[in-house]
Amino acid sequence: MKRPSRAKSVADILDTPDGVLKGLLKQSNNLKSINDSVQQMLPDELKDHCQVSEFNQTSLIITAENAAWSTRLRYISSELLANLRKAGHYSLANIQIKIKPSQFR
Template structure:
């Protein structure tokens, strides 16, 4: 009977450059970083009412709490895109606004 291999620590798993968990952690950190940037640029009434739900180098998807906040965010989205580009997200081409499904 083959003896089970030694359990790996989380650090060992994260240190693998090709590991799936490392990729997820990187994606999560990128999402958190861009969300913090977006929140800092939003008008006061929108802060906390919307959050980045998806991000790649050219597209940003922001989900708002309700249709009201989605509409207000749409009016601000072109200004937000310009401000994000000034902050270093040069390849960002568009922002899509979605509404969180009601519960």
């Protein structure tokens, strides 16, 4: 009977150049970074009701709690896009607004 291999530490797994976890960690950090930038640029009344849900180099998807917050966000989306470009996200081409799915009760 073959003995199971020794478990690897999390640090070893994250240090592998092509590791899946390393890619997920990088994607998570990028998402957090852009969400922090967006939160700083949003008006105070929107900050608790909207968050970045997806981000790639050209597209940003922001999810709002409901249709009312989504509408308010749409009004400022072009200004938000311009501010994000000024902040260094030059390749960002558009912002999409989506409504958070409701929870079934």
